[in-house]
Amino acid sequence: MTAVHFGAGNIGRGFIGLLLHQAGHDLVFIDVNAPLIAALNAADSYRVIEIGPGGGETTVTGFSAIDSAADRGAAVTAVATADIVTTAVGPTVLRFLAPLIADGLRARTADAPLVIMACENALQATDALRAEIVAALGDDRRALSRAIFANTAVDRIVPTADPADGLDVRVEPFYEWAIESAPFAGSPPSIPGAHFVDELAPYIERKLFTVNTGHASTAYVGRLAGAATIHEAIGMPAVRDAVDAALRETSALLVARHGFDPVVQDTYRETALGRFANDALADPVERVGRQPLRKLSRHERLIEPAADLAERGEHPTALVEVIGAALRFVDVADDSESVELGEKLASLTPEAFVADVTGVEPGHPLHSALVSRVADAQSAR
Numbered sequence: 001m002t003a004v005h006f007g008a009g010n011i012g013r014g015f016i017g018l019l020l021h022q023a024g025h026d027l028v029f030i031d032v033n034a035p036l037i038a039a040l041n042a043a044d045s046y047r048v049i050e051i052g053p054g055g056g057e058t059t060v061t062g063f064s065a066i067d068s069a070a071d072r073g074a075a076v077t078a079v080a081t082a083d084i085v086t087t088a089v090g091p092t093v094l095r096f097l098a099p100l101i102a103d104g105l106r107a108r109t110a111d112a113p114l115v116i117m118a119c120e121n122a123l124q125a126t127d128a129l130r131a132e133i134v135a136a137l138g139d140d141r142r143a144l145s146r147a148i149f150a151n152t153a154v155d156r157i158v159p160t161a162d163p164a165d166g167l168d169v170r171v172e173p174f175y176e177w178a179i180e181s182a183p184f185a186g187s188p189p190s191i192p193g194a195h196f197v198d199e200l201a202p203y204i205e206r207k208l209f210t211v212n213t214g215h216a217s218t219a220y221v222g223r224l225a226g227a228a229t230i231h232e233a234i235g236m237p238a239v240r241d242a243v244d245a246a247l248r249e250t251s252a253l254l255v256a257r258h259g260f261d262p263v264v265q266d267t268y269r270e271t272a273l274g275r276f277a278n279d280a281l282a283d284p285v286e287r288v289g290r291q292p293l294r295k296l297s298r299h300e301r302l303i304e305p306a307a308d309l310a311e312r313g314e315h316p317t318a319l320v321e322v323i324g325a326a327l328r329f330v331d332v333a334d335d336s337e338s339v340e341l342g343e344k345l346a347s348l349t350p351e352a353f354v355a356d357v358t359g360v361e362p363g364h365p366l367h368s369a370l371v372s373r374v375a376d377a378q379s380a381r
């Protein structure tokens with residue numbers, strides 16, 4: 001059995017690649033980072049080292065790697081002959097993979113369908129990838145029928161690997177990979193580290209609006225308070241209170257939207273806060289807050305829950321505070337979205353900024369609070 005995984009970065013090596021290896025798959029990593037591909041092809045193994053309480057270590061073997069920028073044909077062949085294709089490249093990169101995967105489906109001769117799962121921090125990321133593949137395939141419905149698409153929710157904190165560690169990856173012990181079961185019509189692939197669920201939306205929303213809202217909030221509020229890392233930030237009482245308040249708002253929304261047991265949701269929220277306090281991760285606030293324009297977009301971890309709460313007649317004041325802190329995530333030189341955020345704050349009116357970045361329309365019950373936060377962020381520059 002062969003699994004092709006796009007994106008041999010933190011999550012690719014430290015989570016999805018690991019679980020596919022443990023499920024008995026030979027792994028083919030596809031990436032566009034030439035030195036990383038060379039290092040993977042020169043190595044027989046790498047380690048996934050769990051850091052923090054209860055951590056263990058696993059050695060991953062049986063992998064090869066392809067640079068799709070240098071040898072697209074090899075990447076297409078790998079997709080055409082694989083059993084599973086997964087991705088962890090970032091939601092905004094999926095559209096660049098689609099034409100290559102489409103060509104792999106066109107070239108596929110196996111009877112068994114190819115399982116395709118995007119493992120990104122985004123709602124229904126596989127659906128988004130599927131739409132791009134459909135566009136790339138045009139009228140070729142036969143090629144499309146050779147694939148099964150399943151949405152997934154992935155959760156594991158994997159900070160950027162230290163170059164001194166080579167290919168080894170340090171990860172938190174916690175992980176969860178939830179995959180929707182319906183597309184498999186009763187015959188899901190065997191991936192012991194994952195679990196299959198009838199309805200994924202509650203899982204992914206709970207994860208995105210608790211773990212990711214909380215993590216990003218810790219990064220944004222913490223950075224404003226002078227913290228360098230997430231554990232340092234969440235150790236500051238004022239930051240913890242701000243994050244906790246924002247997560248109480250999203251918890252109320254999750255309970256209302258999906259009927260979660262409030263006690264179970266409280267435990268889930270506390271577990272997430274405990275994960276952020278893992279000092280062994282030494283995770284920089286700049287990594288966790290990265291790509292602020294994506295994180296401030298309409299259906300992401302801050303605006304979506306705040307907008308929904310406002311539509312329900314609530315006042316998501318803690319989330320609005322966090323959004324105000326996110327608007328200050330400028331001047332991170334190696335994060336092009338942080339730089340662009342600063343440029344947009346400098347060049348757009350508050351109303352134009354809100355429309356452009358958050359997609360919240362005038363007249364929406366959240367609109368005036370957002371306009372006011374943007375004006376504050378502009379005055380602070």
Ligand SMILES: NC(=O)C1=CN([C@@H]2O[C@H](COP(=O)(O)OP(=O)(O)OC[C@H]3O[C@@H](n4cnc5c(N)ncnc54)[C@H](O)[C@@H]3O)[C@@H](O)[C@H]2O)C=CC1
Binds near residue numbers: 036068093157
């Ligand atoms: N790091 C984390 O703690 C978690 C990350 N995620 C999600 O996983 C995804 C990946 O995140 P990370 O692994 O942290 O990022 P990363 O930056 O470590 O890895 C992404 C990899 O994708 C590669 N890549 C970029 N464009 C590509 C292309 N066109 N074809 C093939 N490979 C390409 C990059 O070279 C890089 O090696 C994101 O969607 C993120 O939101 C989800 C849960 C946790």
Ligand SMILES: O=P(O)(O)OC[C@H]1O[C@](O)(CO)[C@@H](O)[C@@H]1O
Binds near residue numbers: 212
């Ligand atoms: O690219 P994003 O959305 O910041 O994703 C990475 C984040 O996902 C999480 O791992 C949560 O699963 C965060 O810890 C991490 O910062």
